[in-house]
Amino acid sequence: MDRVDLSLTQCERPPRSDENAAATDGDVGESDENVERGNWSSKTDYLLSMIGLAVGLGNVWRFPYLAYKNGGGAFLIPYAVMLALAGMPIFFLDSSFGQFASLGPVAVWKAVPILQGVGITMVLCGAIGDIYYSCIIAYSLYYLFASFQSPLPWSDCFSWWGADETCSRTPRDPLCNLTLDGEYSGIVNTTWLQANNKTCSNGSVIHVPHQGPSEQYWDKRVLHRSTSIDEMGEIVWNLALCLLLAWIIIGASLSQGIKSSGKVVYFTATFPYVVLTVLLIRGLTLEGAWKGIEFYIGSQSDFSKLADAEVWKDAATQIIYSLALGTGSLITLSSYNKFHNNCYRDTIIVCVVNGATSVFAGFAIFSVLGHMAHVQDKPVSEVAQSGFGLVFIAYPEALAQLPWAPLWSVLFFFMLITLGLDSQFATVETNITILLDMFPSSLRTKRLSLTIAICLSFYVLGLVYVTQAGIYWINLLDHFCAGWILITVALLELIGLGWIYGVNRFIRDIETMIGEKDWMFWLWWRVCWCFISPCLLVVVLAWSLVTFTPPTYGLIEYPTWAIALGWCTIIFSIMWIPIIAIVKVVQAEGSTLYQKISAACVSAPDWGPYLEQHRVERYRNKSDFAEALTV
Numbered sequence: 001m002d003r004v005d006l007s008l009t010q011c012e013r014p015p016r017s018d019e020n021a022a023a024t025d026g027d028v029g030e031s032d033e034n035v036e037r038g039n040w041s042s043k044t045d046y047l048l049s050m051i052g053l054a055v056g057l058g059n060v061w062r063f064p065y066l067a068y069k070n071g072g073g074a075f076l077i078p079y080a081v082m083l084a085l086a087g088m089p090i091f092f093l094d095s096s097f098g099q100f101a102s103l104g105p106v107a108v109w110k111a112v113p114i115l116q117g118v119g120i121t122m123v124l125c126g127a128i129g130d131i132y133y134s135c136i137i138a139y140s141l142y143y144l145f146a147s148f149q150s151p152l153p154w155s156d157c158f159s160w161w162g163a164d165e166t167c168s169r170t171p172r173d174p175l176c177n178l179t180l181d182g183e184y185s186g187i188v189n190t191t192w193l194q195a196n197n198k199t200c201s202n203g204s205v206i207h208v209p210h211q212g213p214s215e216q217y218w219d220k221r222v223l224h225r226s227t228s229i230d231e232m233g234e235i236v237w238n239l240a241l242c243l244l245l246a247w248i249i250i251g252a253s254l255s256q257g258i259k260s261s262g263k264v265v266y267f268t269a270t271f272p273y274v275v276l277t278v279l280l281i282r283g284l285t286l287e288g289a290w291k292g293i294e295f296y297i298g299s300q301s302d303f304s305k306l307a308d309a310e311v312w313k314d315a316a317t318q319i320i321y322s323l324a325l326g327t328g329s330l331i332t333l334s335s336y337n338k339f340h341n342n343c344y345r346d347t348i349i350v351c352v353v354n355g356a357t358s359v360f361a362g363f364a365i366f367s368v369l370g371h372m373a374h375v376q377d378k379p380v381s382e383v384a385q386s387g388f389g390l391v392f393i394a395y396p397e398a399l400a401q402l403p404w405a406p407l408w409s410v411l412f413f414f415m416l417i418t419l420g421l422d423s424q425f426a427t428v429e430t431n432i433t434i435l436l437d438m439f440p441s442s443l444r445t446k447r448l449s450l451t452i453a454i455c456l457s458f459y460v461l462g463l464v465y466v467t468q469a470g471i472y473w474i475n476l477l478d479h480f481c482a483g484w485i486l487i488t489v490a491l492l493e494l495i496g497l498g499w500i501y502g503v504n505r506f507i508r509d510i511e512t513m514i515g516e517k518d519w520m521f522w523l524w525w526r527v528c529w530c531f532i533s534p535c536l537l538v539v540v541l542a543w544s545l546v547t548f549t550p551p552t553y554g555l556i557e558y559p560t561w562a563i564a565l566g567w568c569t570i571i572f573s574i575m576w577i578p579i580i581a582i583v584k585v586v587q588a589e590g591s592t593l594y595q596k597i598s599a600a601c602v603s604a605p606d607w608g609p610y611l612e613q614h615r616v617e618r619y620r621n622k623s624d625f626a627e628a629l630t631v
Contacts, residue, residue, distance in 0.1 A: 034610060036440070037102060038257065039338050045262030046337060047346060050095075052269035052422025053329055054354040057136065057391070058322045060419065064296060064362035065386035066314050071305030073297040076359070078306065078315035083355055086536050087319040089528035090490050091330060092347040093497060096510045098331035099343050102610035104433040105328030108335070110604035114597070115496040117580030118489055122328030123434055124573045125485045126427045129327070131458050132474045133427075134250070135465040137420040138243035139392060140413050142222055145242075147409035154217035155400035161221040166211050214397035222392070226468040229476070229562050233468025240466045244459060250424050251455040254432065255448055258336050261425045268418040268425075273357075275415035276364045282408065283367030292370020295380040296362050309543055316540045317483055322354060324426070326489035332430040339614045342514050365395065372398035388471070391416060428454065472553055472562075479551035480566035483544060485573050491537040492577065498529040500601050512609070512617055 032039040040046040067075045101108045106119035146153055157167035211219070219225045226233045253264040283289050305311050324330060334343060366380070372394070373380045385394045399408045431454055436443050443450055465474050497506050503526050511517065550563050581600070588599035609615050 033338050034102060037610070038259070038336060040258055040336050041262055043341070045258070045265070046333065047349065048265040048269040049262060049333055049422070049426060050346065050350045051353055052265045053333065053426035054323050054350055055272065055357045056322070056419050056423040057416065058318065059354070059358045060361045060365065061387055061391045063318060063358040064365045065384060065390065066318055067362055068296055068384050070311040070314055071302040074303045074305055075311065075315065078312045079318070079355070082312070082315040082319045083351060085528060086316060086533045087323050087325070088347060088351050089525060089533045090325045090494065091323055091351055092344060092525065093493060093529060094325065094330035095334040095343045095347060097497065098334035099337045099339070099341060100509050100513060100609060102335050104335060104437045105331045105430065106434050107437040108331055110607040112496045112500050112601060113604055114581045114584045114600040115492060116584065117577035118492050118496065119328065120576040120580065121485065121489055121573050122326065123431065125481060125489070126327050126329065126430050128477060128481050128569070130424065130427050131462045132465055132477055133420065134246050134424060134458065135243060135462055135470065135474060137246040137417055137424065138239055138466065139222065140416040140420065141242040141245055142239060143392065143396065144410060144413040144417065147406050147413060150406050152400045152405050152409055153221070154214040154396055155405065157213045157216070161217060163213065163216055167213055167216045169213060212397060214400065215393050218392050223471050224468045225471060228556060229469050229472035229558060231469055235463060236466050236468060240463060243462055243466055247455045247459045249421060250428055251451055253425055254429060254451050257447060258429070261429065265422050265425065268422040271418045272415045275411045276361055278411060279408070280364040280367060283364060283371065286367065286371035288371045288374020289367040290370065291374060292366035292368070292380055293363060295370065295384070296366035310547065313540050313543050316536060320486050320490060321482055322358065323351065326486035326493070327427060328430050329426040332433045333426055335433065339609060339611065340513055344514055368398045369394065372401060375401055475553050476551055476558060476562055476566055477569065480570055481573070484541065484570060487537055487541045488574060491534060491541065494529055494534045494537070501603070503530055512614070
């Protein structure tokens with residue numbers, strides 16, 4: 001593109017209305033270098049917040065199942081490759097981007113104005129996720145309160161919570177519509193047939209409906225689940241109260257911004273490791289545990305699975321989802337760093353910890369499931385599940401079979417709550433930061449009121465998820481919104497910063513923060529940002545669309561209108577990218593379309609480090625400044 005003819009004076013940041021006014025809402029401390037937005041109280045606060053964001057429910061309820069399904073130990077190969085080629089590069093890009101400008105995921109796109117719609121998509125996707133993710137915390141709260149009973153209520157088919165005749169700890173024998181000598185004789189069970197040396201003719205077998213106590217407790221007592229998404233039913237008030245409690249905890253933790261949430265994560269980000277360690281030690285002492293470990297990652301590893309494209313797609317999707325890439329949360333948390341924080345070292349630490357946690361959690365989960373399979377005399381494959389089926393049906397049932405079952409159940413569900421909360425802290429903080437960056441003079445002194453308003457709004461919107469059809473809505477939106485939107489956003493980030501903004505210019509910006517590095521250091525990141533990572537995301541996105549299957553909940557299929565709504569949700573989230581791009585092009589100066597597009601790609605005059613002293617560091621001499629103006 002053409003060199004932009006701007007003087008140094010023109011590129012200086014226009015004064016803000018609150019330029020010299022420090023925030024008074026508790027965000028700013030005496031040691032903060034940014035007296036307008038505030039900074040993390042310590043590096044530990046930031047690292048634990050980032051680890052808490054990255055290490056969430058997906059590490060516990062999805063990764064172990066993916067490993068088992070995709071070749072056991074062999075799955076670690078595509079997982080590690082995707083972490084190195086896509087996860088780390090995008091994580092480093094996001095955290096550097098936010099830290100350099102000290103802005104949230106919308107305002108930060110002053111770097112490439114034509115892509116400011118990407119920031120809006122991040123916000124919408126994050127908000128949708130916040131609303132239904134909090135309901136999963138509400139489910140965990142419900143189970144936590146229910147765990148303070150002995151025996152655990154889902155340990156057997158108790159009539160007090162509504163167990164019916166289909167509830168049984170063991171599958172029921174099929175019945176036979178028996179006909180003898182051409183005359184109907186009645187319905188008998190297979191035990192009678194064996195005792196009387198009779199057989200059941202084809203077409204006369206009656207399979208008796210069966211649900212285990214943990215599954216029926218989940219459906220009947222917790223969810224009060226309706227038969228389909230068409231049947232909304234009533235609000236389940238026990239869950240509504242648990243949801244309210246979840247939002248009260250989130251709101252209280254964010255009341256003083258990163259100053260308060262940064263302290264809460266000292267507990268919520270570390271406690272899950274304590275529980276996982278305790279559960280692993282307990283699990284390894286159980287009979288049959290090694291059967292579960294072997295199934296998870298042992299001798300049954302199937303390296304032939306590496307030739308299956310679906311395995312690589314699962315690995316890439318899990319990396320993107322687990323590290324919260326494309327959600328804007330990484331940009332938000334990093335924007336509160338001090339300017340010279342070593343974001344490269346942080347990237348390595350958080351990504352390695354996240355990957356190691358996923359593997360570690362799998363051992364804790366499958367050791368207990370192995371014991372459950374041993375007790376029930378079943379293959380591990382019949383008790384291994386993912387998602388809701390794992391954390392609210394299979395694992396609670398396994399815990400109910402242990403001595404001191406209430407203790408293990410309390411620990412497990414308290415761990416789920418902490419895993420969910422610290423992820424929510426970051427994503428809700430993203431929404432707050434966006435509004436504070438847009439309206440600093442009017443909202444920065446009213447942070448508490450803003451936090452309450454957002455939490456209350458999300459609570460009200462989340463009530464649809466605690467109706468009798470709520471689980472269908474959560475499953476529907478998770479199926480559509482957790483993958484494609486994040487991949488699209490991450491891909492556009494790479495294109496925007498690597499190709500439009502310029503990878504060399506972006507590298508100079510990073511070096512302003514962390515110091516100069518040799519060309520060998522940057523070779524890997526340059527190649528990943530410009531070629532490898534974008535190509536991988538394109539392949540994963542295309543393969544996901546080609547292999548799309550409509551969502552189901554168990555054996556229940558969704559109606560056409562629900563699937564159409566899922567696609568509409570994706571369209572509504574992504575459509576702002578082309579809309580904002582068109583607006584920026586129309587508003588740009590130029591007499592031809594090419595000139596207008598070129599102008600819309602040029603960074604805004606006030607783009608750069610938030611504080612003036614760091615802007616001076618960025619342009620150490622006139623030649624550096626002139627070179628930086630070449631896009």
